[in-house]
Amino acid sequence: MDTSTRPSAPKLTCRAAPPETFVIPSVHLFDPQHGVDLVGDLLVEEGKIAGWGDALRAPEKVEILDDLAGCWVFPGFVDPHAHLRTPGHEYKEDLTSGPLAAAAGGYVAVVAMANTDPVADCGPVAAWILDEAAREAVVRVGQVGAVSRGLKGEELAEIRELADAGVVAFSDDGRPIADADLLLQALRYTRGIGRPLLIHLENRSLSVDGVMHEGRWSARLGLRGVPAACESGPLARDLEIVRYVDAEQKRQGGTRGGVVAGVAAASGGGAVSSGPPAAAVPLIHFQHLSAAASVRLVRQAKAEGLPITVEATPHHLLLTDELLTGFDQNLKVNPPIRSAEDRAALVAALADGTVDCIGTDHAPHAPQEKEVPIEDALFGTTGLETAFAALHTGLVLTGQLSLERLVEAMSGAPCRVLGLAEPRLEEGAPADFCVVDLEERWRVAPETLRGKSRNCAFLGETLTGRVRLTVADGARRFARARGED
Ligand SMILES: [Zn+2]
Numbered sequence: 353m354d355t356s357t358r359p360s361a362p363k364l365t366c367r368a369a370p371p372e373t374f375v376i377p378s379v380h381l382f383d384p385q386h387g388v389d390l391v392g393d394l395l396v397e398e399g400k401i402a403g404w405g406d407a408l409r410a411p412e413k414v415e416i417l418d419d420l421a422g423c424w425v426f427p428g429f430v431d432p433h434a435h436l437r438t439p440g441h442e443y444k445e446d447l448t449s450g451p452l453a454a455a456a457g458g459y460v461a462v463v464a465m466a467n468t469d470p471v472a473d474c475g476p477v478a479a480w481i482l483d484e485a486a487r488e489a490v491v492r493v494g495q496v497g498a499v500s501r502g503l504k505g506e507e508l509a510e511i512r513e514l515a516d517a518g519v520v521a522f523s524d525d526g527r528p529i530a531d532a533d534l535l536l537q538a539l540r541y542t543r544g545i546g547r548p549l550l551i552h553l554e555n556r557s558l559s560v561d562g563v564m565h566e567g568r569w570s571a572r573l574g575l576r577g578v579p580a581a582c583e584s585g586p587l588a589r590d591l592e593i594v595r596y597v598d599a600e601q602k603r604q605g606g607t608r609g610g611v612v613a614g615v616a617a618a619s620g621g622g623a624v625s626s627g628p629p630a631a632a633v634p635l636i637h638f639q640h641l642s643a644a645a646s647v648r649l650v651r652q653a654k655a656e657g658l659p660i661t662v663e664a665t666p667h668h669l670l671l672t673d674e675l676l677t678g679f680d681q682n683l684k685v686n687p688p689i690r691s692a693e694d695r696a697a698l699v700a701a702l703a704d705g706t707v708d709c710i711g712t713d714h715a716p717h718a719p720q721e722k723e724v725p726i727e728d729a730l731f732g733t734t735g736l737e738t739a740f741a742a743l744h745t746g747l748v749l750t751g752q753l754s755l756e757r758l759v760e761a762m763s764g765a766p767c768r769v770l771g772l773a774e775p776r777l778e779e780g781a782p783a784d785f786c787v788v789d790l791e792e793r794w795r796v797a798p799e800t801l802r803g804k805s806r807n808c809a810f811l812g813e814t815l816t817g818r819v820r821l822t823v824a825d826g827a828r829r830f831a832r833a834r835g836e837d
Contacts, residue, residue, distance in 0.1 A: 359545050362772070363518030364461055364492035365485045366451065369827035371399025375410050376787065376821075378421040383777035384756045385764050386427075394425060396783045399826020403779055419834055420787050423820055427775040428460030428784040429762040432663060433525070433550070433639055433711030434736060436462070436493065438481065440469025445716040445804045447481070450736075451489035453714070453803030455830035457736040458762075458786030458819040460775055461492040462714075466503070467526040473498035475513035482518055490829040491822065494520035494770070496550065499538050503527050508534065511541045520770050523550035525639060528586060530556065532593060539597045539635055548633040548661075548769060551590060552640070554687065558582040563727055565673040565688040573676060575726070578688050580643035587638065587646050591653050591660070594635050598659055633771040634661040640713050642668045642687040644697035651706050661769045663711035664698050666739045667809045670746040671695070681722045682809045685713070686731035689809075699752050702761060709765035710758075712739050716805030733809035737801055740788065741815035749816060783823045789834065792818040800837045802830075 376394045381404055383389075395402045395410050403409070436450035445453075454462040464481065466472035472481060478495045485493035497514030499522045501507050511522065522542055529535045529551065542549050559578045564570050566577025641647065641662050650662050671689045683689055701707040715732025722729050740762065747753035764774040775784035795814045798806045822830040 359512065359515035360518060362494060362520040362547070362770070363482050364494040364520070364772070365482045366489040366492045366825060367487060369825070369829070371826040372828060373397045373411060374415040374417055375408065376417045376420050376425070379787065380424045381777050382424050382755070382759065383427050385760050385774075386776045386778060388777045396823065396826075399783055401777060401779055401781050401783055417821070420820055423787045423789045425777065425785050425787050426458070426759045427763040427777055428786055428822065428824060429458045429740065430766045430772070430775070431459050431462045431712050431714065431736060431739075432637070432709065432766040432769055434462045434464055434714040435467065435716065435732070436464040437716060438468060438484065439477070443718055447484050447488040447493065449802070449804040450714070450716075451485070451491045451493060452830065453734070453736040453801070455491045455822040455824065456802045456819060456832070457738065458740050458788060458822055459491055459736060460784045460786070460822065460824035461494060461772075462736065463494040463496060463520055463770065465523060465525045466496045466498040471498050471503050472496065472519070473501050473503070473509035473514070475510060475517040478514050478517040478519050491824045496521050496523045496525070498522070499524045499529060499549065500534060505530055505534060508537060508541070511538070512545070515545045515547060519547070520772070521548045521550050521637070523552070523639070525550060525552045528552055528554040528556065532589065535590065535593055536597065539593065543597065543601065543635055546633060546771065548637045548771070549635065550637045550639050553583045553586045553590070553638060553646070555582045555585050558585070559686075561727070562688070563684060564676045565690040567673060567691050569673045569676060575676070580645050580690065580694065583641070583643050583687055584645035584649060587649050590636060591649060591658065594653075594658050594660055597635060632659075634769060635659045637661045637663065637769050639663055639711060640665050640668065640687060641698065641707060642690050642694060644694045647697045647701045647706060651701070654706060661708040662706065663709050663766070663769075664702055664707045665711060665713045666735055666742045667733055669695065669698055669702060670742055671809060679726050681724070681726050681729035682733050682807045682811060684726055684729050684731055685715075685733055685809070699747060703753050703757060708761070709769055710739060710743065710761045711766070712736050716803055717807045718805060722807045732807065734801070734803055734805055734807055737803060738796055738808060738810045738815065740819065741794070741817040742810050742813070744790070744817040745815045783826045785823050786819055787821040789818045789820050791816065792834065794818055794837075797837075
């Protein structure tokens with residue numbers, strides 16, 4: 353594989369839409385990372401944020417979106433971890449329904465994992481997905497390339513070819529990289545081309561047929577458990593390998609990462625590129641962290657300065673294993689929802705930045721794959737449509753997390769992990785934001801969801817905070833009237 357020249361920039365693509373002009377009166381503009389926290393009117397002109405405040409010079413006869421007054425405007429959310437199931441599993445989700453679900457959740461970009469059929473392990477498959485997204489997706493789709501051919505964990509996939517096709521990162525997500533030498537080889541390639549490796553941690557000889565977290569609830573329910581060491585064990589090994597590769601690179605005098613984001617504008621796609629480009633990406637980004645033992649290891653590694661980042665999902669941050677007493681298949685996820693102590697450690701880590709960002713691990717499944725005895729049900733919950741509302745309700749309104757940190761963990765932080773420029777509320781920036789009613793209460797019911805599948809861990813919950821409008825790449829991509837399902 354040739355790593356001597358830089359590959360083309362990562363591509364994020366969506367359906368083209370003419371840039372729009374409109375005013376949203378009396379909204380709370382909230383982008384504290386970029387110094388914005390004020391109430392006023394917002395003007396979008398020709399797809400760009402043209403100004404805000406009381407003395408707007410809006411064009412004559414401009415459309416005024418009256419019914420959004422009183423809502424909050426956040427920089428658009430970016431999900432580093434979703435399964436859009438295309439190609440091969442379009443009965444669960446596709447490149448129309450997945451991005452629509454994302455838009456309904458306030459996301460302006462979503463990154464799709466490689467465990468499709470065929471697997472996205474070579475340039476043509478990744479290029480095909482990005483072309484389809486450019487025709488069908490209402491918000492930008494970025495694609496991840498597989499690390500190993502066929503996700504088999506045996507030999508490297510076409511890393512360079514995938515990078516040239518525009519993948520954002522590399523991951524065998526759904527499966528661990530068990531072979532340490534393969535991981536080492538992969539890191540030596542991916543650091544050279546400046547894309548992060550996203551790692552699903554799992555010791556498969558410990559997880560076997562486990563259904564839930566191993567602890568007193570699994571014992572009581574008689575369900576096979578998955579111990580926390582199933583995650584923290586491989587994490588400790590991977591940190592050793594990062595330490596080794598990082599030291600090797602420093603000896604060679606290289607600097608880490610370096611593909612400057614900015615992100616190529618693809619047809620109709622543009623990019624999450626409304627700010628200065630990120631400097632360097634992590635060597636490894638650990639996906640869906642679930643256990644307190646893992647949090648301790650990450651905290652130590654970060655204190656040491658290792659180039660790693662971490663994500664957590666809304667379900668791991670909000671739910672505990674005790675809830676499995678209802679045998680709800682939608683709570684069967686991998687890694688499992690863990691104990692109250694694990695959850696508390698994860699929330700504290702999100703608050704202090706040890707956990708960098710939120711990834712939904714949106715994993716749609718059909719009823720015949722979920723509505724079966726829990727031992728036989730597939731792993732996964734959907735997450736794009738409920739992520740913000742669930743975290744706002746469960747963490748912000750209960751005083752465990754600031755709204756500022758939540759917005760940052762869903763918008764700027766994932767962009768920095770992936771080396772993409774951040775959406776921002778700034779005059780002249782492309783309009784990439786969502787408008788949320790922070791007071792609207794709604795019940796998560798199947799008919800409220802826009803995605804193709806209904807296997808949501810939060811079904812039946814009443815949440816506070818509703819996405820009312822998502823503007824991506826300068827155009828309105830999703831709108832919901834007040835009180836509308
Ligand atoms: Zn995973």
